Amino acid sequence: MIAHVVLLSVRSDLPLTERERAAQTLIRAAHDIPDIRRFRIGRRITHGLPGYEQHMTTNYDFALLLEFDDERALTQYLRAPAHQALGHLFSTATSNALAYDYEVVEAADALMLLSGESSG
Numbered sequence: 001m002i003a004h005v006v007l008l009s010v011r012s013d014l015p016l017t018e019r020e021r022a023a024q025t026l027i028r029a030a031h032d033i034p035d036i037r038r039f040r041i042g043r044r045i046t047h048g049l050p051g052y053e054q055h056m057t058t059n060y061d062f063a064l065l066l067e068f069d070d071e072r073a074l075t076q077y078l079r080a081p082a083h084q085a086l087g088h089l090f091s092t093a094t095s096n097a098l099a100y101d102y103e104v105v106e107a108a109d110a111l112m113l114l115s116g117e118s119s120g
Contacts, residue, residue, distance in 0.1 A: 001037070002068040003104045004077070007060035008090070008097040022093050026064070029082040035073035040065045058096055067104075074101060 010019065030039035042063045046053055068074045077083055090097050105113055112118075 001104045002071055002074045003102045004064075004066040004068065004074060004099065005102065006064035006066075006090070006097065006099045007062070008064070008094045009059060009061045011093060011095045014093055018093060022089050025085050025089055029086050032082045033077055033080050035068055035076045035080075036066055037069055037073075038065075038067040060096060060098070 010022070014022075026039075026041065030036060042065070044059070044061050044063070066077070068077060090099070103113065103118060
């Protein structure tokens with residue numbers, strides 16, 4: 001499975017109407033792109049325990065977690081017109097943003113990944 005992980009902070013000066021438009025764009029993409037197996041969004045929580053959050057030098061308020069069956073499906077998603085709208089949001093509605101892609105396996109298969117092998 002491939003995980004597309006996006007960390008972002010919404011611009012503090014982004015008007016509510018633009019925030020609503022951004023949410024609708026996310027919902028539409030999750031619905032319209034068939035290669036997405038699962039699309040979730042989360043808001044960062046903080047707990048104040050010492051030695052953990054203090055090491056995070058950049059705050060990202062939200063995480064988008066998209067799952068794909070394989071690299072081909074991820075590539076299809078990245079080329080989809082609905083992704084272009086998401087890319088526009090990535091560059092215009094955020095103050096900080098990162099995106100990374102990961103091959104994800106069950107914990108029992110960790111050695112395979114750590115040894116440099118691929119499941120695909």
